[in-house]
Amino acid sequence: MEWQKVVVHHSASPISVRRGKDIIPVNAAMIREWHLTKGWSDIGYHFIILPDGHCEERRPLYRPGAHCNVSYRNFIGIWICLVENFSELEEVPEAQLNGLTDKLVSLMAAFHLSLQDI
Numbered sequence: 001m002e003w004q005k006v007v008v009h010h011s012a013s014p015i016s017v018r019r020g021k022d023i024i025p026v027n028a029a030m031i032r033e034w035h036l037t038k039g040w041s042d043i044g045y046h047f048i049i050l051p052d053g054h055c056e057e058r059r060p061l062y063r064p065g066a067h068c069n070v071s072y073r074n075f076i077g078i079w080i081c082l083v084e085n086f087s088e089l090e091e092v093p094e095a096q097l098n099g100l101t102d103k104l105v106s107l108m109a110a111f112h113l114s115l116q117d118i
Helices: 028-037 070-076 094-111
Strands: 005-010 016-019 022-025 047-049 055-057 077-082
Touching: 005 070, 005 094, 047 094, 055 094, 070 077, 077 094
Parallel strands: 005 077, 047 077
Antiparallel strands: 016 022, 047 055
């Protein structure tokens, strides 16, 4: 793929959910479950940044994203998802912001992208 953009999104979810008696953190596996439930072939994001800043690699970079068909964004953009609902939370936690920054810097270097490409 010839990546031209990086698209940063959020899960629009809490950081954990109740399953039976357990509280389970939202992670890439859970988001994959949600996307499969929507009828998608796999998780739509290439990378998931957890609240602690840890990055989970999911959709391989040889496959286009599966989240937005407008202007071929799935085919030109690497998709990153921050776990949280930033429609309700106004500030990205520092650890998560650091994890996002690290991932963006590495992707920009690897694919010769600029800040305007994010």
